[in-house]
Amino acid sequence: xxYIGLLIVAVCGGILLSATSDFPDWGYSQSPASTYLSNHYxxxxxxxxxxxxxxxxxxxxxxxxxxxxxxxxxxxxxLVCFLLLRNYNRQKKFFYRHISTGVVLCFxxxxxxxxxxxxxxxxxxxxxxxxxxxxxxxxxxxxxIQIYALYVVAHGDFSPGGGFQGxxxxxxxxxxxxxxxNLQTAMKKIKEKILGLLSALGVLIYVGIGIIxxxxxxxxxxxxxxxxxxxxxxxxxxxxxxxxxxxxxxxxVMAVMVVIYVNIASxxxxxxxx
Amino acid sequence: xxxxxxxxxxxxxxxxxxxxxxxxxLLSTAILFGAYSFMMCLLWAIMGAVDVAFTxxxxxxxxxxxxxxxxxxxTTRRTKD
Amino acid sequence: MTDFFIGIMTxxxxxxxxxxxxxxxxxxxxxxxxxKKIVGMNIFQTAIILFYISxxxxxxxxxxxxxxxxxxxxxxxxxxxxxxxxxxxxxxxxLMLTAIVVSVxxxxxxxxxxxxxxxxxxxxxxxxxxxxLREK
Numbered sequence: 248x249x250y251i252g253l254l255i256v257a258v259c260g261g262i263l264l265s266a267t268s269d270f271p272d273w274g275y276s277q278s279p280a281s282t283y284l285s286n287h288y289x290x291x292x293x294x295x296x297x298x299x300x301x302x303x304x305x306x307x308x309x310x311x312x313x314x315x316x317x318x319x320x321x322x323x324x325x326l327v328c329f330l331l332l333r334n335y336n337r338q339k340k341f342f343y344r345h346i347s348t349g350v351v352l353c354f355x356x357x358x359x360x361x362x363x364x365x366x367x368x369x370x371x372x373x374x375x376x377x378x379x380x381x382x383x384x385x386x387x388x389x390x391x392i393q394i395y396a397l398y399v400v401a402h403g404d405f406s407p408g409g410g411f412q413g414x415x416x417x418x419x420x421x422x423x424x425x426x427x428x429n430l431q432t433a434m435k436k437i438k439e440k441i442l443g444l445l446s447a448l449g450v451l452i453y454v455g456i457g458i459i460x461x462x463x464x465x466x467x468x469x470x471x472x473x474x475x476x477x478x479x480x481x482x483x484x485x486x487x488x489x490x491x492x493x494x495x496x497x498x499x500v501m502a503v504m505v506v507i508y509v510n511i512a513s514x515x516x517x518x519x520x521x
Numbered sequence: 522x523x524x525x526x527x528x529x530x531x532x533x534x535x536x537x538x539x540x541x542x543x544x545x546x547l548l549s550t551a552i553l554f555g556a557y558s559f560m561m562c563l564l565w566a567i568m569g570a571v572d573v574a575f576t577x578x579x580x581x582x583x584x585x586x587x588x589x590x591x592x593x594x595x596t597t598r599r600t601k602d
Numbered sequence: 603m604t605d606f607f608i609g610i611m612t613x614x615x616x617x618x619x620x621x622x623x624x625x626x627x628x629x630x631x632x633x634x635x636x637x638k639k640i641v642g643m644n645i646f647q648t649a650i651i652l653f654y655i656s657x658x659x660x661x662x663x664x665x666x667x668x669x670x671x672x673x674x675x676x677x678x679x680x681x682x683x684x685x686x687x688x689x690x691x692x693x694x695x696x697l698m699l700t701a702i703v704v705s706v707x708x709x710x711x712x713x714x715x716x717x718x719x720x721x722x723x724x725x726x727x728x729x730x731x732x733x734x735l736r737e738k
Contacts (some may be wrong), residue, residue, distance in 0.1 A: 268613070270616055273613065273659070276660040280693075281660060281691045285693040511710065
Protein backbone atom coordinates (compact mmCIF):
# COMPACT_ATOMS: atom_id res chain seq x y z
CA UNK A 248 0.00 0.00 0.00
CA UNK A 249 2.82 2.32 0.91
CA TYR A 250 4.57 1.92 -2.43
CA ILE A 251 1.36 2.23 -4.44
CA GLY A 252 0.61 5.45 -2.57
CA LEU A 253 4.09 6.79 -3.22
CA LEU A 254 3.76 5.92 -6.89
CA ILE A 255 0.40 7.72 -7.20
CA VAL A 256 1.77 10.75 -5.37
CA ALA A 257 4.90 10.81 -7.53
CA VAL A 258 2.89 10.60 -10.77
CA CYS A 259 0.41 13.30 -9.70
CA GLY A 260 3.20 15.53 -8.43
CA GLY A 261 5.18 15.07 -11.64
CA ILE A 262 2.20 16.04 -13.79
CA LEU A 263 1.48 19.11 -11.66
CA LEU A 264 5.14 20.16 -11.58
CA SER A 265 5.38 19.92 -15.35
CA ALA A 266 2.27 22.12 -15.55
CA THR A 267 3.94 24.91 -13.54
CA SER A 268 5.90 26.02 -16.60
CA ASP A 269 2.61 27.32 -18.05
CA PHE A 270 1.76 29.37 -14.98
CA PRO A 271 2.23 33.14 -15.01
CA ASP A 272 5.26 34.39 -13.09
CA TRP A 273 4.78 34.86 -9.40
CA GLY A 274 3.44 38.32 -8.58
CA TYR A 275 2.86 39.27 -12.22
CA SER A 276 0.21 42.00 -12.18
CA GLN A 277 -1.17 41.27 -15.68
CA SER A 278 -1.83 37.57 -15.10
CA PRO A 279 -5.21 36.28 -16.34
CA ALA A 280 -6.58 36.03 -12.80
CA SER A 281 -5.87 39.70 -12.15
CA THR A 282 -7.46 41.16 -15.25
CA TYR A 283 -11.10 41.25 -16.37
CA LEU A 284 -13.53 41.26 -13.43
CA SER A 285 -11.28 41.86 -10.45
CA ASN A 286 -10.11 45.22 -11.83
CA HIS A 287 -13.73 46.32 -11.86
CA TYR A 288 -14.05 45.32 -8.22
CA UNK A 289 -10.93 47.26 -7.27
CA UNK A 290 -11.70 50.43 -9.21
CA UNK A 291 -15.45 50.73 -8.82
CA UNK A 292 -16.08 49.30 -5.36
CA UNK A 293 -15.68 52.56 -3.48
CA UNK A 294 -17.94 54.41 -5.94
CA UNK A 295 -20.66 51.80 -5.93
CA UNK A 296 -20.68 50.63 -2.34
CA UNK A 297 -18.67 53.08 -0.26
CA UNK A 298 -16.77 50.33 1.52
CA UNK A 299 -12.96 50.64 1.59
CA UNK A 300 -12.25 47.00 2.43
CA UNK A 301 -12.53 45.35 -0.97
CA UNK A 302 -12.71 41.84 0.47
CA UNK A 303 -15.79 42.71 2.52
CA UNK A 304 -17.48 44.48 -0.38
CA UNK A 305 -16.93 41.55 -2.73
CA UNK A 306 -17.83 39.01 -0.05
CA UNK A 307 -21.05 40.59 1.17
CA UNK A 308 -22.25 42.52 -1.85
CA UNK A 309 -21.01 41.43 -5.25
CA UNK A 310 -20.82 37.77 -4.33
CA UNK A 311 -23.32 37.67 -1.48
CA UNK A 312 -25.30 34.82 -2.98
CA UNK A 313 -22.21 32.64 -2.66
CA UNK A 314 -21.67 33.69 0.96
CA UNK A 315 -25.32 32.96 1.79
CA UNK A 316 -24.93 29.34 0.83
CA UNK A 317 -21.57 29.10 2.61
CA UNK A 318 -23.42 30.18 5.75
CA UNK A 319 -26.02 27.52 5.03
CA UNK A 320 -23.23 24.94 4.71
CA UNK A 321 -21.89 25.93 8.14
CA UNK A 322 -25.38 25.68 9.60
CA UNK A 323 -25.70 22.19 8.08
CA UNK A 324 -22.34 21.19 9.59
CA UNK A 325 -23.59 22.21 13.04
CA LEU A 326 -26.78 20.26 12.44
CA VAL A 327 -24.85 17.16 11.37
CA CYS A 328 -22.65 17.27 14.48
CA PHE A 329 -25.76 17.57 16.63
CA LEU A 330 -27.56 14.70 14.88
CA LEU A 331 -24.53 12.40 14.87
CA LEU A 332 -23.41 12.82 18.44
CA ARG A 333 -26.26 14.10 20.60
CA ASN A 334 -27.06 11.49 23.19
CA TYR A 335 -30.02 11.99 25.52
CA ASN A 336 -29.27 8.95 27.69
CA ARG A 337 -28.42 10.17 31.11
CA GLN A 338 -25.19 9.06 32.64
CA LYS A 339 -25.28 6.40 35.35
CA LYS A 340 -23.49 8.21 38.13
CA PHE A 341 -23.61 11.71 39.53
CA PHE A 342 -20.92 13.06 41.77
CA TYR A 343 -21.52 15.81 44.30
CA ARG A 344 -18.89 17.42 46.40
CA HIS A 345 -19.48 19.08 49.75
CA ILE A 346 -17.74 22.38 49.29
CA SER A 347 -16.52 23.10 52.80
CA THR A 348 -15.29 19.59 53.70
CA GLY A 349 -14.50 18.10 50.29
CA VAL A 350 -16.51 14.91 50.90
CA VAL A 351 -17.66 13.38 47.62
CA LEU A 352 -21.09 11.76 47.32
CA CYS A 353 -21.89 9.41 44.47
CA PHE A 354 -25.52 8.89 43.35
CA UNK A 355 -25.98 5.78 41.28
CA UNK A 356 -28.51 4.65 38.68
CA UNK A 357 -31.73 6.47 37.98
CA UNK A 358 -31.43 8.81 40.89
CA UNK A 359 -32.80 12.21 40.13
CA UNK A 360 -30.30 14.81 39.13
CA UNK A 361 -30.10 17.05 42.18
CA UNK A 362 -29.56 20.73 41.57
CA UNK A 363 -26.30 22.12 42.83
CA UNK A 364 -26.68 24.26 45.93
CA UNK A 365 -24.49 26.45 48.06
CA UNK A 366 -23.28 23.49 50.06
CA UNK A 367 -22.96 20.91 47.31
CA UNK A 368 -21.66 21.30 43.80
CA UNK A 369 -21.97 18.83 40.96
CA UNK A 370 -18.67 17.69 39.55
CA UNK A 371 -17.11 15.62 36.79
CA UNK A 372 -15.92 12.03 37.24
CA UNK A 373 -12.30 13.06 36.94
CA UNK A 374 -12.40 16.19 39.01
CA UNK A 375 -9.34 18.28 39.63
CA UNK A 376 -9.32 21.24 42.00
CA UNK A 377 -10.24 24.54 40.41
CA UNK A 378 -7.18 26.55 39.54
CA UNK A 379 -7.70 30.03 40.91
CA UNK A 380 -5.26 31.69 38.49
CA UNK A 381 -6.79 30.17 35.35
CA UNK A 382 -10.34 30.94 36.49
CA UNK A 383 -9.60 34.53 37.42
CA UNK A 384 -7.65 35.25 34.25
CA UNK A 385 -10.35 33.75 32.05
CA UNK A 386 -13.12 35.59 33.90
CA UNK A 387 -11.34 38.88 33.29
CA UNK A 388 -10.40 38.02 29.71
CA UNK A 389 -13.73 36.76 28.36
CA UNK A 390 -15.60 40.12 28.27
CA UNK A 391 -12.71 41.71 26.40
CA ILE A 392 -12.65 38.88 23.87
CA GLN A 393 -16.37 39.37 23.30
CA ILE A 394 -16.04 43.14 22.89
CA TYR A 395 -13.21 42.55 20.44
CA ALA A 396 -15.37 40.12 18.49
CA LEU A 397 -18.14 42.71 18.22
CA TYR A 398 -15.56 45.27 17.08
CA VAL A 399 -14.33 42.88 14.40
CA VAL A 400 -17.87 42.35 13.10
CA ALA A 401 -18.81 46.03 13.18
CA HIS A 402 -15.53 47.29 11.75
CA GLY A 403 -15.31 44.73 8.97
CA ASP A 404 -16.06 47.40 6.38
CA PHE A 405 -12.93 49.41 7.11
CA SER A 406 -10.34 46.95 8.38
CA PRO A 407 -9.64 43.22 8.15
CA GLY A 408 -12.46 41.34 9.75
CA GLY A 409 -16.09 40.56 9.24
CA GLY A 410 -18.78 38.13 10.21
CA PHE A 411 -16.80 34.93 9.94
CA GLN A 412 -13.85 36.05 12.04
CA GLY A 413 -15.96 37.88 14.61
CA UNK A 414 -18.31 34.93 14.96
CA UNK A 415 -15.46 32.52 15.51
CA UNK A 416 -13.87 34.80 18.13
CA UNK A 417 -17.18 35.22 19.94
CA UNK A 418 -17.73 31.45 19.90
CA UNK A 419 -14.21 30.82 21.16
CA UNK A 420 -14.95 32.99 24.21
CA UNK A 421 -17.65 30.48 25.22
CA UNK A 422 -15.26 27.62 24.47
CA UNK A 423 -12.70 29.29 26.75
CA UNK A 424 -15.35 29.46 29.49
CA UNK A 425 -16.11 25.76 29.02
CA UNK A 426 -12.42 24.84 29.21
CA UNK A 427 -11.43 27.03 32.14
CA UNK A 428 -14.48 26.30 34.35
CA ASN A 429 -16.40 23.26 33.21
CA LEU A 430 -18.90 22.43 30.54
CA GLN A 431 -21.94 22.74 32.80
CA THR A 432 -21.08 26.33 33.72
CA ALA A 433 -20.83 27.26 30.06
CA MET A 434 -24.05 25.46 29.19
CA LYS A 435 -25.84 27.33 31.97
CA LYS A 436 -24.77 30.63 30.40
CA ILE A 437 -25.90 29.67 26.92
CA LYS A 438 -28.49 26.92 26.64
CA GLU A 439 -28.50 24.31 23.93
CA LYS A 440 -31.92 25.41 22.67
CA ILE A 441 -30.74 29.00 22.36
CA LEU A 442 -27.68 27.86 20.41
CA GLY A 443 -29.86 25.98 17.94
CA LEU A 444 -32.17 28.96 17.57
CA LEU A 445 -29.26 31.36 17.10
CA SER A 446 -27.62 29.29 14.38
CA ALA A 447 -30.92 29.22 12.47
CA LEU A 448 -31.52 32.91 13.21
CA GLY A 449 -28.20 33.90 11.65
CA VAL A 450 -29.07 32.25 8.34
CA LEU A 451 -32.56 33.72 8.59
CA ILE A 452 -31.21 37.28 9.01
CA TYR A 453 -29.13 36.83 5.88
CA VAL A 454 -31.99 35.45 3.80
CA GLY A 455 -34.43 37.92 5.36
CA ILE A 456 -32.39 40.94 4.23
CA GLY A 457 -32.38 39.48 0.73
CA ILE A 458 -36.12 38.99 0.76
CA ILE A 459 -36.78 42.49 2.10
CA UNK A 460 -34.86 43.81 -0.92
CA UNK A 461 -37.11 41.72 -3.14
CA UNK A 462 -40.26 43.13 -1.55
CA UNK A 463 -38.95 46.67 -2.05
CA UNK A 464 -38.81 46.07 -5.78
CA UNK A 465 -35.20 45.06 -6.42
CA UNK A 466 -33.39 41.81 -6.95
CA UNK A 467 -32.59 39.33 -4.22
CA UNK A 468 -29.87 40.84 -1.97
CA UNK A 469 -29.86 44.16 -3.87
CA UNK A 470 -29.11 46.34 -0.85
CA UNK A 471 -29.57 49.67 -2.61
CA UNK A 472 -33.34 49.10 -2.40
CA UNK A 473 -33.11 49.41 1.39
CA UNK A 474 -32.77 53.18 0.89
CA UNK A 475 -36.56 53.27 0.54
CA UNK A 476 -37.04 52.35 4.19
CA UNK A 477 -33.82 53.70 5.73
CA UNK A 478 -33.00 57.41 5.81
CA UNK A 479 -29.57 57.07 4.17
CA UNK A 480 -28.40 57.79 0.62
CA UNK A 481 -28.36 54.83 -1.81
CA UNK A 482 -24.57 54.31 -1.79
CA UNK A 483 -24.10 54.16 1.95
CA UNK A 484 -27.13 51.99 2.40
CA UNK A 485 -25.23 49.22 0.67
CA UNK A 486 -22.62 49.40 3.43
CA UNK A 487 -25.45 49.11 5.97
CA UNK A 488 -26.87 46.11 4.16
CA UNK A 489 -23.44 44.48 4.27
CA UNK A 490 -23.25 45.13 8.01
CA UNK A 491 -26.62 43.45 8.53
CA UNK A 492 -25.54 40.44 6.52
CA UNK A 493 -22.26 40.21 8.42
CA UNK A 494 -24.14 40.24 11.71
CA UNK A 495 -26.24 37.31 10.49
CA UNK A 496 -23.12 35.40 9.46
CA UNK A 497 -21.48 36.17 12.80
CA UNK A 498 -24.42 34.88 14.84
CA UNK A 499 -24.65 31.67 12.79
CA VAL A 500 -20.91 30.95 12.94
CA MET A 501 -20.75 31.68 16.68
CA ALA A 502 -23.57 29.28 17.50
CA VAL A 503 -22.29 26.53 15.21
CA MET A 504 -18.75 26.65 16.64
CA VAL A 505 -20.08 26.27 20.19
CA VAL A 506 -22.43 23.44 19.12
CA ILE A 507 -19.62 21.52 17.41
CA TYR A 508 -17.26 21.98 20.37
CA VAL A 509 -19.81 20.96 22.99
CA ASN A 510 -20.91 17.87 21.09
CA ILE A 511 -17.38 16.66 20.37
CA ALA A 512 -16.00 17.42 23.83
CA SER A 513 -18.77 15.64 25.73
CA UNK A 514 -19.62 12.97 23.12
CA UNK A 515 -23.08 14.50 22.92
CA UNK A 516 -24.06 14.05 26.57
CA UNK A 517 -23.45 17.70 27.53
CA UNK A 518 -22.27 16.79 31.01
CA UNK A 519 -18.49 16.60 31.12
CA UNK A 520 -16.13 18.36 28.80
CA UNK A 521 -12.39 18.74 28.53
CA UNK B 522 8.35 41.49 -0.14
CA UNK B 523 11.73 39.83 0.39
CA UNK B 524 11.62 36.35 -1.05
CA UNK B 525 13.96 34.97 1.63
CA UNK B 526 11.31 35.29 4.36
CA UNK B 527 8.78 33.64 2.11
CA UNK B 528 11.11 30.72 1.42
CA UNK B 529 11.99 30.21 5.10
CA UNK B 530 8.33 30.21 6.17
CA UNK B 531 7.40 27.83 3.33
CA UNK B 532 10.11 25.39 4.40
CA UNK B 533 8.83 25.58 7.98
CA UNK B 534 5.31 24.88 6.73
CA UNK B 535 6.47 21.79 4.87
CA UNK B 536 8.47 20.56 7.89
CA UNK B 537 5.41 21.03 10.14
CA UNK B 538 3.23 19.12 7.66
CA UNK B 539 5.66 16.19 7.43
CA UNK B 540 6.11 15.90 11.20
CA UNK B 541 2.36 16.29 11.80
CA UNK B 542 1.54 13.28 9.66
CA UNK B 543 4.50 11.13 10.74
CA UNK B 544 4.53 11.56 14.54
CA UNK B 545 3.15 8.59 16.47
CA UNK B 546 0.98 10.44 18.99
CA LEU B 547 -2.29 12.11 18.06
CA LEU B 548 -1.99 14.86 20.68
CA SER B 549 1.36 15.85 19.17
CA THR B 550 -0.32 15.81 15.78
CA ALA B 551 -2.92 18.24 17.12
CA ILE B 552 -0.31 20.69 18.37
CA LEU B 553 1.83 20.38 15.24
CA PHE B 554 -1.23 20.95 13.13
CA GLY B 555 -1.92 24.14 15.08
CA ALA B 556 1.67 25.24 14.41
CA TYR B 557 1.19 24.40 10.73
CA SER B 558 -1.94 26.55 10.57
CA PHE B 559 -0.18 29.42 12.26
CA MET B 560 2.74 29.26 9.82
CA MET B 561 0.22 29.24 7.00
CA CYS B 562 -1.42 32.33 8.49
CA LEU B 563 1.99 34.03 8.52
CA LEU B 564 2.50 33.16 4.86
CA TRP B 565 -0.82 34.73 3.93
CA ALA B 566 -0.06 37.84 5.91
CA ILE B 567 3.22 38.11 3.97
CA MET B 568 1.31 37.82 0.70
CA GLY B 569 -1.01 40.66 1.71
CA ALA B 570 -4.15 38.60 2.21
CA VAL B 571 -4.92 40.13 5.60
CA ASP B 572 -8.52 38.96 5.81
CA VAL B 573 -7.59 35.39 4.99
CA ALA B 574 -4.71 35.47 7.47
CA PHE B 575 -7.05 36.76 10.19
CA THR B 576 -9.55 34.02 9.46
CA UNK B 577 -6.89 31.36 9.50
CA UNK B 578 -5.44 32.66 12.80
CA UNK B 579 -8.83 32.51 14.51
CA UNK B 580 -10.26 29.44 12.77
CA UNK B 581 -7.37 27.22 11.76
CA UNK B 582 -4.95 27.85 14.58
CA UNK B 583 -7.54 28.52 17.29
CA UNK B 584 -10.82 26.69 17.09
CA UNK B 585 -9.85 23.68 14.97
CA UNK B 586 -6.99 22.84 17.37
CA UNK B 587 -9.50 22.88 20.22
CA UNK B 588 -11.84 20.57 18.26
CA UNK B 589 -8.91 18.30 17.54
CA UNK B 590 -7.82 18.11 21.19
CA UNK B 591 -11.43 17.48 22.26
CA UNK B 592 -11.77 14.62 19.77
CA UNK B 593 -8.45 13.08 20.83
CA UNK B 594 -9.52 13.41 24.47
CA UNK B 595 -12.66 11.42 23.73
CA THR B 596 -11.02 8.78 21.54
CA THR B 597 -7.42 7.72 21.89
CA ARG B 598 -3.90 9.08 21.52
CA ARG B 599 -2.59 5.79 20.22
CA THR B 600 -1.76 5.45 16.58
CA LYS B 601 0.24 2.85 14.70
CA ASP B 602 1.67 5.12 12.06
CA MET C 603 21.21 27.18 -17.97
CA THR C 604 20.54 30.69 -16.69
CA ASP C 605 17.02 30.45 -18.11
CA PHE C 606 16.53 27.36 -16.01
CA PHE C 607 17.62 29.15 -12.83
CA ILE C 608 15.42 32.14 -13.62
CA GLY C 609 12.58 29.68 -14.11
CA ILE C 610 13.24 28.25 -10.65
CA MET C 611 13.47 31.69 -9.05
CA THR C 612 10.11 32.79 -10.41
CA UNK C 613 8.29 29.50 -9.95
CA UNK C 614 9.72 27.98 -6.74
CA UNK C 615 6.59 28.92 -4.78
CA UNK C 616 4.40 26.83 -7.04
CA UNK C 617 6.77 23.89 -6.66
CA UNK C 618 6.65 24.06 -2.88
CA UNK C 619 2.83 24.31 -2.94
CA UNK C 620 2.68 21.19 -5.05
CA UNK C 621 5.02 19.37 -2.64
CA UNK C 622 2.72 20.41 0.22
CA UNK C 623 -0.33 19.19 -1.68
CA UNK C 624 1.34 15.86 -2.37
CA UNK C 625 2.17 15.45 1.35
CA UNK C 626 -1.55 15.78 2.04
CA UNK C 627 -2.47 13.32 -0.71
CA UNK C 628 0.11 10.83 0.56
CA UNK C 629 -1.31 11.04 4.10
CA UNK C 630 -4.83 10.53 2.76
CA UNK C 631 -3.85 7.44 0.78
CA UNK C 632 -1.30 5.69 2.98
CA UNK C 633 -1.99 6.52 6.63
CA UNK C 634 -3.93 3.93 8.56
CA UNK C 635 -5.33 6.15 11.28
CA UNK C 636 -8.56 8.00 10.52
CA UNK C 637 -7.51 11.21 12.25
CA LYS C 638 -4.23 11.21 10.32
CA LYS C 639 -6.30 10.97 7.15
CA ILE C 640 -8.35 13.99 8.25
CA VAL C 641 -5.13 15.93 8.87
CA GLY C 642 -3.98 14.94 5.39
CA MET C 643 -7.23 16.24 3.95
CA ASN C 644 -6.75 19.56 5.74
CA ILE C 645 -3.18 19.88 4.50
CA PHE C 646 -4.43 19.28 0.96
CA GLN C 647 -7.10 21.94 1.41
CA THR C 648 -4.72 24.55 2.77
CA ALA C 649 -2.26 23.86 -0.06
CA ILE C 650 -4.98 24.61 -2.60
CA ILE C 651 -5.99 27.74 -0.69
CA LEU C 652 -2.34 28.83 -0.66
CA PHE C 653 -2.16 28.38 -4.42
CA TYR C 654 -5.26 30.51 -4.94
CA ILE C 655 -3.98 33.29 -2.71
CA SER C 656 -0.66 33.34 -4.53
CA UNK C 657 -2.50 33.76 -7.85
CA UNK C 658 -3.92 37.04 -6.61
CA UNK C 659 -0.56 38.41 -5.45
CA UNK C 660 0.98 41.34 -7.31
CA UNK C 661 4.48 42.68 -6.73
CA UNK C 662 4.62 46.30 -5.58
CA UNK C 663 0.95 46.27 -4.63
CA UNK C 664 -0.62 46.83 -1.23
CA UNK C 665 -3.34 45.04 0.74
CA UNK C 666 -6.87 45.31 -0.70
CA UNK C 667 -8.09 48.11 1.56
CA UNK C 668 -8.38 51.44 -0.19
CA UNK C 669 -6.37 54.28 1.32
CA UNK C 670 -8.09 57.60 2.12
CA UNK C 671 -11.34 56.10 0.91
CA UNK C 672 -13.57 58.84 2.21
CA UNK C 673 -11.27 61.67 1.27
CA UNK C 674 -8.94 63.79 3.36
CA UNK C 675 -11.15 65.35 5.95
CA UNK C 676 -11.41 69.07 5.56
CA UNK C 677 -10.19 69.41 1.98
CA UNK C 678 -13.71 69.13 0.66
CA UNK C 679 -14.08 68.05 -2.96
CA UNK C 680 -11.98 65.01 -3.60
CA UNK C 681 -11.96 62.64 -6.53
CA UNK C 682 -10.33 59.36 -5.75
CA UNK C 683 -8.40 57.75 -8.59
CA UNK C 684 -7.69 54.08 -8.08
CA UNK C 685 -5.31 52.03 -10.21
CA UNK C 686 -5.98 48.31 -10.21
CA UNK C 687 -2.24 47.54 -10.26
CA UNK C 688 -1.79 49.18 -6.84
CA UNK C 689 -4.00 46.75 -4.98
CA UNK C 690 -3.79 42.99 -4.61
CA UNK C 691 -6.57 41.09 -6.37
CA UNK C 692 -9.35 40.64 -3.75
CA UNK C 693 -11.34 37.99 -5.60
CA UNK C 694 -9.24 34.90 -4.62
CA UNK C 695 -9.21 36.16 -1.02
CA UNK C 696 -13.00 36.20 -0.92
CA LEU C 697 -13.34 32.73 -2.40
CA MET C 698 -10.77 31.29 0.00
CA LEU C 699 -12.03 33.11 3.10
CA THR C 700 -15.31 31.24 2.91
CA ALA C 701 -13.44 28.04 2.01
CA ILE C 702 -11.45 28.23 5.26
CA VAL C 703 -14.55 28.58 7.42
CA VAL C 704 -16.28 25.76 5.55
CA SER C 705 -13.14 23.66 5.98
CA VAL C 706 -13.30 24.03 9.77
CA UNK C 707 -16.98 23.03 9.67
CA UNK C 708 -16.18 19.91 7.63
CA UNK C 709 -13.27 19.24 9.98
CA UNK C 710 -15.75 19.28 12.87
CA UNK C 711 -18.08 16.88 11.06
CA UNK C 712 -15.16 14.55 10.26
CA UNK C 713 -14.07 14.55 13.90
CA UNK C 714 -17.66 13.88 15.01
CA UNK C 715 -17.76 10.89 12.66
CA UNK C 716 -14.46 9.56 14.00
CA UNK C 717 -15.68 9.96 17.61
CA UNK C 718 -18.79 7.98 16.64
CA UNK C 719 -16.66 5.27 15.00
CA UNK C 720 -14.51 5.04 18.11
CA UNK C 721 -17.60 4.62 20.30
CA UNK C 722 -18.70 1.70 18.18
CA UNK C 723 -15.45 -0.12 17.34
CA UNK C 724 -13.09 1.11 20.09
CA UNK C 725 -10.40 1.87 17.55
CA UNK C 726 -9.43 4.43 14.95
CA UNK C 727 -7.16 2.20 12.86
CA UNK C 728 -8.63 1.42 9.48
CA UNK C 729 -7.48 -2.22 9.27
CA UNK C 730 -8.78 -3.01 12.77
CA UNK C 731 -12.17 -1.51 11.89
CA UNK C 732 -12.26 -3.65 8.77
CA UNK C 733 -11.41 -6.72 10.88
CA UNK C 734 -14.26 -5.96 13.31
CA LEU C 735 -16.63 -5.55 10.39
CA ARG C 736 -15.61 -8.92 8.95
CA GLU C 737 -16.14 -10.67 12.30
CA LYS C 738 -19.81 -9.75 12.31
